Amino acid sequence: MNTSLFEWPESPRVTKTHIHTSPYAGAVDFSSLETRRAQNDAIDRVSLADLLRNAFVYPPHTIYCDVKNLATGFVSQHDMDDELRFHFAYQSASAPPRPASDAVSDETLLRVYHQLLAQAVQRCTVDIKTPWLLQSGGKDSTSLAIAIADVRPDTTCITYLGGEEENEVESARFVARRLGLRHETMVCDPGRAYDRYLAMVPRMPLLTADFATLSYADLAAEISYLQGDGIIDALGVDPYFGVPLHLKDRLLGMLARSRRIPGALLKHPLIRRSFRLCFALGTLQMNAFERYFPGSRFSDDEVDQLLGGNVSRLSLKRIEAFHDDMHAAESAEAVRRVVLVVLEAAGFGKGMYTAQAMNMRLAYPYCDKQLCEWVFNEVPDDRLIGPGGVNKVLVRRYIAQYFQQLPYVKSKGSFRFDVRGLARQRFDQVHDFALQTQTLLPGAPKWLEDHRHCLDNKFFASKFYLLALTLPWLLSHPGGTVDGVEDAPTSDTNLDSIDALVRV
Template sequence: MASRDDIVKCQPSGLGLLGGRGDFAHIETIGAGAQPTYLYTSPYAGDADFSPLETRRAESGPIDHVSLADLLRNAFVYPPHTIYRDVKNLATGFALQQDMGNELRFHFAYQSASAASRPASNAVSDEALLHTYHQLLTRAVQQCTADIKAPWLLQSGGKDSTSLAIAIADVRPDTTCVTYLGGKEENEVESARFVARRLGLRHEGLVCDPARAYDRYLAMAPRMPLLTADFATLSYADLATEIGHRQGDGIIDALGVDPYFGVPLHLKDHLLRVLARSARIPGALLKHPLVGRSFKLCFALGTLQMTAFERYFPGSRFSDGEVDDMFGWNISTHSRKRMEAFHGDIEAAQSAEAVRRMVLVVLEAAGMAKGMYTAKAAGLRLAYPYCDKQFCEWIFNGVPDDRLIGPGGLNKVLMRRYIAQHFQQLPYVQSKGSFRFDVQGLARQRFEQVHAFAVQLRGLLPGAPKWLEDHRHCLGNKFFASKFCLLAVTLPWLSSRLGNATSMVESHA
């Protein structure tokens, strides 16, 4: 372990395009300030190692202001950056260019245009494809859960978790399925319960209680190695704590396969891309009674203030103007510049769908990071069977185009046919919903607590208390409550590192 005055520099050999860690052939300790700490967190390369950050529990490194702006603007820190100025995150697609002074470069090679070797539609039968799909997926489940004694599957009831449950029933029938009911919009709980019981798996449900979930997050925040503010972070903290209480020792998460199957865009996606104009809209307009009560109108005006690339990111987040007001200077420009890391791949993309694949990779810093950080804090193992490299490579190269994306933008055709072997009809065909979080309920129950955190950290975010005070009457609207949730997740993590010692943060002003 590095000492207080040292950091660990890892120089892996054979770093592939997946952003994996390769072979840790050379690990040396060097003087502080000479090089950053590199973390290798691609879920396609195995378990992330956060041990170089252990010493930061006792002494925080400098908090990066631009990374904090990233969190407020997009709910995650743009990779390869982290909330710490001197810690870099080599997520999927990033590699160290050692011949260029360890410059970090992004390139995600798994675009349809590069899959020239895919078989023709009539060259392979569904029977053969489905057999291989099951064989590779069950193998992936076995391998990634080998050291988990009592696994719990996060089962939304959708396609990904249903397909995974089928494979799990064959090789890990001791798995418990758990579905999180977060709000009235959800309709997949029935599907999840039906699937689990038909497969002979135990099923449990957990109904969101915002206060309970927030208490559980506050308890684990000091142990979370890094910070993300994905909108399901509180759901994950609630579930991880519950799993631990029920003697589970590991989580199986059904994320990771979308970039390889592909992500067709629909009319709504195209309309939102057109609507995203990087405009500046006065905050007073959004608070006007005729506007502020309408989630859809607020969402549209919020979209106008985003870039097309950032509109692909889920949820309602703070606008550039709001973030600048919180910091007291024009920091949003610096956050936007971090998109330049992906500019080369964006320019080379041959379709909007290709850009969206890239977005899904970037979003590992939100969706997958919340699981990695939460599981670490809860002392649980974390398994991503869909991130098995052999399985992903086969999906991308060995499955015909029409079994990936079908006519009319039907996604995951082969997965749907795999499910249909066991279940003819499922309720999940309606709309997505499970694992949401009741952000309005959180705002009602924990406003004063979050405001107290904002006051404590006003040396870092001087405008945060005022934003909360000015928008308290708007928090019944999910648009504003989602922004409240970003502060509710971000501020206590920072407080656990900094307390009142905001002089430790690095200033970019």
């Protein structure tokens, strides 16, 4: 049978392994992948397109054709491999009437919040002897540090300084010392972090290219070296408190128009030097839903060139799994809650895969079911999101009991990664990986050669980062060259309606 250069034959039907990765359901068991690794599992090229387009694989898919990811919101229908359906139940519209603003005092709310958060810390760290808290200096990690000081004062806080655009080390250090917790700082060294990642890649069960993956690998290796056996991560509370949209978010959604722009335009000398111009042109090429995802990623045209075929449209089609929930959402903020749940595949994945590789415990206190249920059902609306889009009002008031105004209110960010430094230090190494993986990514060497002179711009260096994470993982986890293309042609009508919903 003849096969077009731009299509692959359908893979034979295979029995699928389901991995339950929702952080709200407890520890993840990856043991079923240990035996499958030796069976020459086929790499899913559509999932590769997901990674290059968005830095993670759309759940319920994984990098393997026959391994499915039952992340938050996904359930199996009648135990059928292909009947996985998504529904996120914790939308404000589906919540029972919350207490009125004046029905419960701040004193009561803050007392219960502290009790539940402290209990959550106790429960999820019971098997950790020497815990380390990833402390960004922001609201979530500061709130968590307060509860940790009460029930796990043996915890060490660590803050990772990853780039020039943010520095919350002083805020984090002040919080830790005021609470009586030990504090450490780690400064990003791209080469060291990449070496540590390469060392643990063979033991990583699945693949993500989240833009903090190398930071996480660097931190996990350092914590292990310092005799820590567990990491406390402050992810998980956003879908319950909600994340209001600000003007910048709305403008970016409006700018994302799924347009095709010649790659040569981005490499024009007057454009390639400007991150903002490149970012704007990159946004024009994106789907509005996917513009909510962080970072600069490969365009659809670039992905097709990297993979040597028309695969980007199949990656884009995977958004349809979330169409029903987005259609039912009553606001743009509600749509963003869906986005946050989808992004768990990246945000939590990087920690889960790294912890598995390092044989470390991983704790997510904010994913404690009792705490989440209370926040969702019992906290008045105006303590979740306040006037003018002020988020996490209750958390801010909780912190204010212990600290005055902190720098996180004015500037945001830690745990990022120096992508330009990585490109400067490891270009030749990544290019060599690209030459070795041409069966799966035939266009990778050429993209690297064509853009070597652009990598001082974070827009292009971010794309280099995606290849730097993906290529060595593929080399360390040999898979079949048969592609897992099981999707029908994209329905433009559905995708257009998703765009319309996101831009509300």
